[in-house]
Amino acid sequence: MQMKTEISGAGQPLVLVPGGLTGWISWKPHAERLSSSYRVIRVQLLAVDLGLRGEPLPKDYSVETEIEALGETIDRLRLPEAHFAAWSYGALTTLSYAVRNPQKIRSLTLIEPPAAWVLRSRRAFTPDMEEDQKRLQSMGPGDVSESQLAWFCHFAGFVPPQVDPRSLPQWPSWVQHRQSLRNGDAAYRHQEDIAEVRAFPKPVLLFKGEGSSDRLRRIIDALSQEFASAPVHELPGGHALHLVSMEPFMDTLQEFLRRHG
Numbered sequence: 001m002q003m004k005t006e007i008s009g010a011g012q013p014l015v016l017v018p019g020g021l022t023g024w025i026s027w028k029p030h031a032e033r034l035s036s037s038y039r040v041i042r043v044q045l046l047a048v049d050l051g052l053r054g055e056p057l058p059k060d061y062s063v064e065t066e067i068e069a070l071g072e073t074i075d076r077l078r079l080p081e082a083h084f085a086a087w088s089y090g091a092l093t094t095l096s097y098a099v100r101n102p103q104k105i106r107s108l109t110l111i112e113p114p115a116a117w118v119l120r121s122r123r124a125f126t127p128d129m130e131e132d133q134k135r136l137q138s139m140g141p142g143d144v145s146e147s148q149l150a151w152f153c154h155f156a157g158f159v160p161p162q163v164d165p166r167s168l169p170q171w172p173s174w175v176q177h178r179q180s181l182r183n184g185d186a187a188y189r190h191q192e193d194i195a196e197v198r199a200f201p202k203p204v205l206l207f208k209g210e211g212s213s214d215r216l217r218r219i220i221d222a223l224s225q226e227f228a229s230a231p232v233h234e235l236p237g238g239h240a241l242h243l244v245s246m247e248p249f250m251d252t253l254q255e256f257l258r259r260h261g
Contacts, residue, residue, distance in 0.1 A: 009035025013082035020089030023048030051179030063190035099196035140182030157212035157239035204230035209241035
């Protein structure tokens with residue numbers, strides 16, 4: 001399987017991999033600006049695409065399914081090397097693809113990947129994370145309810161604990177995309193070798209959000225210690241920092257891309 005793509009601009013290729021709820025629409029405003037300098041390739045995660053179309057996930061679906069689809073998509077586009085910027089579930093997918101295929105990576109930007117395996121490798125997988133995994137297991141393969149979606153918005157760090165997600169203007173879009181979450185605890189079940197992170201030779205940029213979940217912030221902090229060199233930038237906006245704090249995010253990202261172009 002391959003991912004859907006939308007391509008704009010010309011220049012060095014820059015692959016934008018989205019999160020696992022609303023998918024590639026989250027990168028649309030960034031792509032419009034970046035396409036003046038880069039050949040921007042937005043990809044759509046399989047879980048999001050199938051959820052929007054009301055089609056079931058493959059019975060053997062896992063993060064590996066997305067990693068393989070990303071690899072096949074890069075091969076179809078005949079990209080010998082590209083910049084990659086990825087958010088959330090897409091960042092989890094891209095992190096694994098990158099450490100397995102460093103020759104394909106020109107630079108790597110990650111926004112809060114839910115890479116539980118990083119904490120597991122450091123023996124920092126806590127009992128509360130085990131409870132979260134059990135809760136996620138109930139999401140899919142059948143329909144995801146609006147109450148499950150509301151819980152997920154708090155869990156993922158989209159919404160502060162004291163705020164009802166249903167009161168926000170983003171809620172209708174989240175409801176439309178809620179079947180993207182039928183992958184359940186796939187992120188928690190995924191495993192990589194932390195030694196591949198330590199050996200990764202390409203430039204890395206990491207972001208974490210103020211007010212995001214403690215779990216995601218700890219993963220970013222751990223990755224910053226495991227990569228040979230990976231600066232961390234913290235911006236307001238919780239898990240959606242690249243949208244809420246778009247200007248400082250874009251300034252930092254574009255400077256990083258220029259430096260390693």
